[in-house]
Amino acid sequence: xxxxxxxxxxxxxxxxxxxxxxxxxxxxxxxxxxxxxxxxxxxxxxxxxxxxxxxxxxxxxxxxxxxxxxxxxxxxxxxxxxxxxxxxxxxxxxxxxxxxxxxxxxxxxxxxxxxxxxxxxxxxxxxxxxxxxxxxxxxxxxxxxxxxxxxxxxxxxxxxxxxxxxxxxxxxxxxxxxxxxxxxxxxxxxxxxxxxxxxxxxxxxxxxxxxxxxxxxxxxxxxxxxxxxxxxxxxxxxxxxxxxxxxxxxxxxxxxxxxxxxxxxxxxxxxxxxxxxxxxxxxxxxxxxxxxxxxxxxxxxxxxxxxxxxxxxxxxxxxxxxxxxxxxxxxxxxxxxxxxxxxxxxxxxxxxxxxxxxxxxxxxxxxxxxxxxxxxxxxxxxxxxxxxxxxxxxxxxxxxxxxxxxxxxxxxxxxxxxxxxxxxxxxxxxxxxxxxxxxxxxxxxxxxxxxxxxxxx
Ligand code: ZN
Ligand code: ZN
Numbered sequence: 001x002x003x004x005x006x007x008x009x010x011x012x013x014x015x016x017x018x019x020x021x022x023x024x025x026x027x028x029x030x031x032x033x034x035x036x037x038x039x040x041x042x043x044x045x046x047x048x049x050x051x052x053x054x055x056x057x058x059x060x061x062x063x064x065x066x067x068x069x070x071x072x073x074x075x076x077x078x079x080x081x082x083x084x085x086x087x088x089x090x091x092x093x094x095x096x097x098x099x100x101x102x103x104x105x106x107x108x109x110x111x112x113x114x115x116x117x118x119x120x121x122x123x124x125x126x127x128x129x130x131x132x133x134x135x136x137x138x139x140x141x142x143x144x145x146x147x148x149x150x151x152x153x154x155x156x157x158x159x160x161x162x163x164x165x166x167x168x169x170x171x172x173x174x175x176x177x178x179x180x181x182x183x184x185x186x187x188x189x190x191x192x193x194x195x196x197x198x199x200x201x202x203x204x205x206x207x208x209x210x211x212x213x214x215x216x217x218x219x220x221x222x223x224x225x226x227x228x229x230x231x232x233x234x235x236x237x238x239x240x241x242x243x244x245x246x247x248x249x250x251x252x253x254x255x256x257x258x259x260x261x262x263x264x265x266x267x268x269x270x271x272x273x274x275x276x277x278x279x280x281x282x283x284x285x286x287x288x289x290x291x292x293x294x295x296x297x298x299x300x301x302x303x304x305x306x307x308x309x310x311x312x313x314x315x316x317x318x319x320x321x322x323x324x325x326x327x328x329x330x331x332x333x334x335x336x337x338x339x340x341x342x343x344x345x346x347x348x349x350x351x352x353x354x355x356x357x358x359x360x361x362x363x364x365x366x367x368x369x370x371x372x373x374x375x376x377x378x379x380x381x382x383x384x385x386x387x388x389x390x391x392x393x394x395x396x397x398x399x400x401x402x403x404x405x406x407x408x409x410x411x412x413x414x415x416x417x418x419x420x421x422x423x424x425x426x427x428x429x430x431x432x433x434x435x436x437x438x439x440x441x442x443x444x445x446x447x448x449x450x451x452x453x454x455x456x457x
Contacts, residue, residue: 028307028449030375030442037303037438044430046074046295047351050278051285051425059279059321060092060253067278071258071294071318078302080260080316087256088331090321093117095282096246098219100190103127103240106232110225112190113283114245115174116206116324119215121188125244126217128187132233136173139180148185151241152177153233155226160196163356164349164411170194171205178218179210188217188243192226197416200224204281204419206324217245255279257328258318260298262305269312270342270454272447273402274301274440275329275393277322277348284423288414292428292436293347294318300440310448312342319393322348323419326392333396341402342454343447346391347440349409350418351428354381354439356408358388361454365403368452372405375442379435381407401456405447407439 050057050070057067068085075083093116100110128151133139135156154177158170173191181189193203202222209215221229233239258278276293280286301314319328343361357376359369373383388406390398398404417423447454 030445031378033303033307033445034375034378034438034442036306037300037441038434040299040303040434040437042078042299042302043292043295043433043437044428046298047287047291047428047433048425049074050291050294051287055285056282057278057280057286058282059324059327060090060250060255061094064255064279064320068256068258068320071278075258075260075298075316078298081263083260085256085258086331086335087254088327089252090255090327092250092253093324094248094250096120096248097244099125099244100219100221101242102229102232103242105235105237105239110229111200111202111222112219112225113202113204114247115178115204115218115220117209117215118218118245118247120247121217121243121245123244123246125242126187127240127242130229130233130239130241132230136177136180139177142184144183145185147181149187151243152181152186152189153229154189155192155230157192158194158196158415160412160415162410162412163408164414167194167415174205174220175207178207178216179213182209182213182216186216191220193220193223195223195415195418195420198224199422201420201422204283208325217243219243219245255320255327257320257332260316262301262310262314264310264313264448266311267313270340271313271315272444273315273317273341273344273394273397274444275317275319275344275346275391277320277328277393278318279321279323281323281419281423283421285425286423287425287428288350288423289418290322290348292351292433296347296433296436296440299437300444303437303441304445304448307445310445311450312448314444314448317393322393326395329393329395333400337400341397343403343405344390344394344397345405345407345443346394347407347436348391348393349411350414351433351436352410352413353432353435354379354407355410356384357381358384358386358406358408360388361403361405362456365452365454368446368450372443372446375446376439379439381439403454403456405443407436407443409436
């Protein structure tokens with residue numbers, strides 16, 4: 001090993017203080033909040049309770065309504081103020097029976113799940129020849145009309161990344177593939193699940209039909225069933241498949257957001273919005289997506305407020321209908337856009353540990369981001385130079401210019417489970433959940449306590 005010279009050592013030290021504490025106004029020591037939150041049980045109790053007592057909570061269904069009632073009662077019992085549901089109505093797609101059977105050359109069933117807003121087949125299903133496209137680009141390149149009467153199959157492999165960034169690229173197969181296939185005349189489309197596991201559990205998810213496009217049956221095969229179909233197609237014979245996806249669309253169903261507050265002492269200082277979503281996909285119990293996120297922000301707000309009266313109000317938003325297009329986030333914005341939001345944050349990327357913090361604060365608030373980075377550092381969380389972007393529950397606020405902070409969770413294993421029947425409580429690790437609560441608690445405290453204006457202009 002090379003001997004470290006003193007100059008190198010000094011450089012290492014300098015590197016470690018890239019985010020120094022501000023020299024003005026000594027910050028409050030956040031270590032008691034951080035340490036207490038590392039022993040938290042509230043987030044686990046919330047996640048365990050919601051997934052056990054309510055279970056799956058598809059948007060706009062009676063299960064989602066029960067989740068709202070459950071959350072309102074829980075937040076009141078935990079001591080939050082102004083706890084209420086804010087209702088709205090929305091169209092709802094309801095899954096029926098999902099089945100795929102290869103008729104020839106090698107008869108067998110394939111594991112799949114209809115995608116949100118899929119058209120329904122009849123109870124007897126439809127039959128067609130499978131046309132294989134290795135990637136979404138290959139589907140896009142197919143001549144118009146060339147898919148007439150066929151079942152398009154796009155098998156686009158997604159690899160895991162720590163920041164989950166591959167989801168945005170490969171997720172296009174789910175989001176846009178069905179509309180592209182329909183435009184080219186396909187009778188139906190199958191995609192490889194947007195997931196990173198090797199299990200027979202398909203990954204569901206929403207897709208929206210482009211304007212003027214005729215809805216067709218659309219489903220995701222499990223990753224290993226997509227591999228199976230690819231191998232069968234590679235034999236070179238025509239593959240015929242029967243697809244049965246029954247579903248229905250309901251108009252004007254009740255959905256809603258759940259709101260709760262820990263009031264601050266200075267109503268003019270702006271609200272800190274901490275968001276998650278209360279709905280889930282139907283196959284699992286939505287433990288990592290997003291019961292854990294709701295547990296994390298609930299627990300963290302309480303730990304932050306234990307430190308004493310806070311200047312800013314912390315408002316919890318448990319949004320409805322995130323999974324099917326963000327109806328709850330839009331309803332929140334429509335109802336509360338007129339109020340002053342100091343900062344918006346969202347927890348909706350599972351229950352794994354936070355590893356990075358991104359900021360998008362108004363210019364001149366570097367001392368605040370430095371204080372937050374310092375408070376997060378003992379948790380193994382490093383600041384990035386990337387701008388925070390938030391998630392879909394706070395997207396309308398972020399677009400309107402509200403400052404945002406992202407506590408980025410490790411997403412390496414998130415897409416192994418995401419939107420599958422395997423999204424269940426046993427996938428949540430208590431210690432990682434506590435690390436999230438701790439990171440959120442010190443961050444919420446630092447913003448709530450900050451003397452800075454956080455005014456956008
Ligand atoms: Zn989610
Ligand atoms: Zn989701």
